Amino acid sequence: MSHSPSATHSKFFTPGVWVMLVFMFIGAVAVAARFTWGIGSVTNLDNSHPWGLWIGIDVATGVALAAGGFTTSFLAHIIGRHHYEVIVRPAILTAMLGYTFVVLGLLVDIGRTWAIWKPIFSWNTNSALFEVAMCVLVYLHVLYFEFAPTVGEGIGGRVKTLVTAVTDKIMWIFIILGVVLSCMHQSSLGTLMLIAPTKLHPLWYTPLLPLLFLTSAIAVGFPMVVFETTLVSSSLKLDSEMKILTPLTRITIFILGLYMVLKVGDLVYRDVLGYLLDGSTQSNSFLVELGFGVILPWLLLITPGVRKSRGMLFFTCCLIVGGVVLNRINVFLVGYHSPYAQTSYFPAIGEIVVTAGLIAALMFLYRLAVTFLPVLSASKQEVSS
DSSP states (O other), rough: OOOEEEOOOOOOOOOOOHHHHHHHHHHHHHHHHHHHGGHHHHHOOSOOOOOOOOIIIIIIIIHTTHHHHHHIIIIIIOOOGGGGGGGHHHHHHHHHHHHHHHHHHHHHSSSSSTTTTTGGGGTTTTTTHHHHHHHHHHHHHHHHHHEEEEHHHHOHHHHHHHHHHHHHHHHHHHHHHHHHHHHHHHHHHHHHHHTTTTBBBBOOOOOOOOHHHHHHHHHHHHHHHHHHHHHHHHTTTTOOOOHHHHHHHHHHHHHHHHHHHHHHHHHTTTTTTGGGGGGOHHHHHHHHIIIIIIHHHHHHHTTHHHHHHHHHHHHHHHHHHHHHHHHIIIIISSOOOOOOOOSSOOHHHHHHHHHHHHHHHHHHHHHHHHHSOOEEEGGGGOHHH
């Protein structure tokens, strides 16, 4: 299959883009308030709840949903399924922007942001958080390198020649490095929570948490590609690329099935099934996560008609993406509770608008990139008259 990416050069300032700009402005005001009057001025965080929405959504969820970058690179470049080349650049762009905003979210969340560079030189090799920080930092630069040819082609001329000369010879190193680093920090985010056995609810606290985090990230990689491809093709009136997306989701059947078996088997082995029906917020949230985010979409995916239907496939992938989002929220927020906490945590309006602003900025930059850089496949574009 030919792969000829090009810029869409579509109209940029649409009503949707103006809405993104509004959210970005409101989020920027909240960020300015955070750095002017302190984190307590815009959040409901305290000593019993040291992290909240910004860690659960902006960091943990953002890292998981950016997995499409390394999964598609592995599929197209390492395994050699070149049929999927047309989706690699959009997936790399999403991953690059996702990890960039993970770092920005951390800068807003942590104290002493001016010292965020110190782990680079002060290594604590016994810390899971240190491993996550270093892998995310290195992988972010790997993604920038992987996206460099796209920028070079967009600029053209000598810049394109120079970038191509540099990247063509060593790109394979960065592709392999990206896959390895992604597997390391995706699992280590789960390892991080193993240090809190008295704070994390038994439905989620398990020695398998690193494996579950890694497996769920891989499982959501291709559905996230379907999710973004469908939204972009609908927004820009492009071809649906179902010839690519339908066989891609067949792979998800196995990976999501493996995750489902691991998750259910772990509950049985640890004898914690009794928590499922105790009527608590945690049990109800876990049932929604497992039922609507894992079991239902797996049953839908094994139906050939669902995989061939654009609408049903998009709906199914939305369930998978939502299931992983809810899983990270459950682990870092719903299921996490300090035994000494006097109050419960709910995000303040300032936390919500900062997160909304970051998401809007990510979408804005994605739209900017596909409009002016060769990200999407030109051979697939079918603009409606």
